[in-house]
Amino acid sequence: MHHFDATTEEMIELCFDYATARLRMDPVPLDQPQTLAELEAAVGSTIGPSGHSPATVMGWFQDVLAPACISADSPAFLSFIPVAPTKASQLFDVVVSSSAICASDWLEAAGAVYAENQALRWIADLAGLPAEAGGVFVSGGSAGNLSALVTARSAASEARERPHRWRVALADQAHSSLTNTLRIMDVDTLIVPTGPDDRLTGSALRAALETDPDADAVFAVVATAGTTNSGTVDDLAGVADVAHERGVWAHVDGAYGLAGLAAPSIAAKYSGIDRVDSFVVDPHKWLFAPFDCAALLYRDPEIARHAHAQIAPYLDPIRATEVWNPADYAYHLTRRARGLPFWFSLAVHGTDAYRDAVEETLAITRDAAARIAAAPHLELVRDPELTVVLWRRLGWAAKQYHEWSHQMLRDQRAFVMPTTFHGETVLRAVYLHPDCPPAITDDIVESLR
Numbered sequence: 001m002h003h004f005d006a007t008t009e010e011m012i013e014l015c016f017d018y019a020t021a022r023l024r025m026d027p028v029p030l031d032q033p034q035t036l037a038e039l040e041a042a043v044g045s046t047i048g049p050s051g052h053s054p055a056t057v058m059g060w061f062q063d064v065l066a067p068a069c070i071s072a073d074s075p076a077f078l079s080f081i082p083v084a085p086t087k088a089s090q091l092f093d094v095v096v097s098s099s100a101i102c103a104s105d106w107l108e109a110a111g112a113v114y115a116e117n118q119a120l121r122w123i124a125d126l127a128g129l130p131a132e133a134g135g136v137f138v139s140g141g142s143a144g145n146l147s148a149l150v151t152a153r154s155a156a157s158e159a160r161e162r163p164h165r166w167r168v169a170l171a172d173q174a175h176s177s178l179t180n181t182l183r184i185m186d187v188d189t190l191i192v193p194t195g196p197d198d199r200l201t202g203s204a205l206r207a208a209l210e211t212d213p214d215a216d217a218v219f220a221v222v223a224t225a226g227t228t229n230s231g232t233v234d235d236l237a238g239v240a241d242v243a244h245e246r247g248v249w250a251h252v253d254g255a256y257g258l259a260g261l262a263a264p265s266i267a268a269k270y271s272g273i274d275r276v277d278s279f280v281v282d283p284h285k286w287l288f289a290p291f292d293c294a295a296l297l298y299r300d301p302e303i304a305r306h307a308h309a310q311i312a313p314y315l316d317p318i319r320a321t322e323v324w325n326p327a328d329y330a331y332h333l334t335r336r337a338r339g340l341p342f343w344f345s346l347a348v349h350g351t352d353a354y355r356d357a358v359e360e361t362l363a364i365t366r367d368a369a370a371r372i373a374a375a376p377h378l379e380l381v382r383d384p385e386l387t388v389v390l391w392r393r394l395g396w397a398a399k400q401y402h403e404w405s406h407q408m409l410r411d412q413r414a415f416v417m418p419t420t421f422h423g424e425t426v427l428r429a430v431y432l433h434p435d436c437p438p439a440i441t442d443d444i445v446e447s448l449r
């Protein structure tokens, strides 16, 4: 490709130097966004007919654009859902990027699919799914939830008469990606209320299904294993019981919290997960993989294949050699072998190291909660169930929380954002980094005086 080759050697050096330096940073800088005006002033327009030298463009990235992105792998990144990829997984992401694997089907990517499926099997085994279970790595929890519920509706459409409008039962605490999914699918909701503990229970689900006049239109129920706002794990066993009684699909959104299955100290919280029809867990959240990597698993993948497999004349050859075509288990076709970085790290470190790292983050969270609880000016909202800590600063209103949060980021001390919990503005920190030192929490506690 002579149009593009002249600077390849220079770029290999530039990009690998950057990657090597970034991978060796310990810890990485937190960094922070810039305004549009600041970015325009610093780099202006970057793309023109004749291009720029690789060094110039890398300079823009290294000096301006990269520092204008918050590092989600910084131990001081405690907002939203952080990420703490192992070096092994990040390094192997470079390997995947240097390859050209279209991991849609066995014909094109047998080796990659073989390895990805072993990583999926580890997760299926943690959950106690049967040998025939399987799935695919998709881009995120949103993509996984959508693909699973499309599968569930397809199964229901074949099994029973179509109602006027299909519905899905989900808790008032379910993640926004589910509301979005149902909007995309043009499906209505049956919202099941949760109690003061935010937990969806089998009995609340049963009551909702028994009293709603249009409950027969419900084809699936979604439980959450680790709500994003508070880390609450629903009553998966109770939900699975009711789903089986009513003949509806049970899906678990464990995008954040189902990784806790790897930790023996809390595995019992997920009792019932072995009886659901599908679930999602994102290794790019609490299983130490880089973005974007979400595992979608089905108890009976044949049902998913029926719903998703794409048929086209030019795709016939992949059907002739199929052993396992990942494209068949979600709404996509072309896909990056995004499970490989996770697989490489699992294969190198072994699953015990994952167990220990998840346990470590739970211990860090308990320690952080204790430090917060011990401060007279602060009050825990509740004891953390997984790795989300919610607390209030006594006497503060929403404005003060937001100002404090912005100042902490400006000062590069920590990235902690307020949330709303039961109508009250409080602070929320998610501890997913196994190397988050207590000093970060101590500094947060001190800064809130």
Ligand SMILES: Cc1ncc(COP(=O)(O)O)c(C=O)c1O
Pocket (backbone or CB within 6 Å): 081, 139, 140, 141, 142, 143, 175, 177, 224, 226, 227, 228, 253, 254, 255, 256, 257, 282, 294
């Ligand atoms: C419980 C839950 N479900 C779904 C999602 C969406 O996952 P993703 O952002 O990977 O699409 C998230 C993301 O934070 C989540 O916490």
